[in-house]
Amino acid sequence: MEFSSRLLEAAVYEMSQLPGIGKRTALRLVLHLLRQPTSQTQHLVEALSTLRQDIKFCTKCHSISDVEICHICSNPSRVQDVICVVEDIRDVMAIESTSQYRGLYHVLGGKISPMDGIGPQDLHITSLIEKAKSGQINELIFALSATMEGDTTNFYIYKQLNGVQIKTSTIARGIGVNDELEYADEVTLGRSIINRIPFENAIKG
Ligand SMILES: [Zn+2]
Secondary structure, eight states, rough: OOOOOOHHHHHHHHHHTTTTHHHHHHHHHHHHHHHHHHHHHHHHHHHHHHHHHOEOOTTTTOEEESSSOOOOTTOTTTTTTTTEEEHHHHHHHHHTTTTTSEEEEEOOOSSSBGGTTGGGGGTTHHHHHHHHHHHHHEEEEOOOOOSHHHHHHHHHHHHHTTTOOEEEEOOOTTTTTTTOGGGSOHHHHHHHHHHHHHHHHHOOO
């Protein structure tokens, strides 16, 4: 792509670093911003910049939060001894939108994926095992997406729990294989949380 402006080229380059944004789309977005009032670009830049500066990760569940302990972890009316294990904040948002779950969450920050060079040590697994061993947790619900990476991660955690007195369950796989959790509709996802099955049964099947 030949650019007549270095400034334009630099902006398009940065935009094209985002996932799913090719050079052409990047150019379209940048030109769109140029046609809008300057204030719109300023608001975008400010929002992103403030986000990067001020965002925190909840010290308990590792979810993205504006405060040290997120509003779910600090809510005394949530069921304190049930933890739903998810990949990232999108899963928390999806499950919250079903209004069918009143327990807490633990955000792993990804899935074990040797292909992408992501091992257990790259995820928040140690802190999860510590919680499970604390004796204060009754049940862990695995709610990772039904992919090979999701299964590998569930199984790894399950193995780490060997000898720990804790119930483990997994959300029913009504959601098709390879469907990401975030795309399941609210009713289906809510139902699969209510109808969760013991993890032992899931791995036998
Ligand atoms: Zn939290």
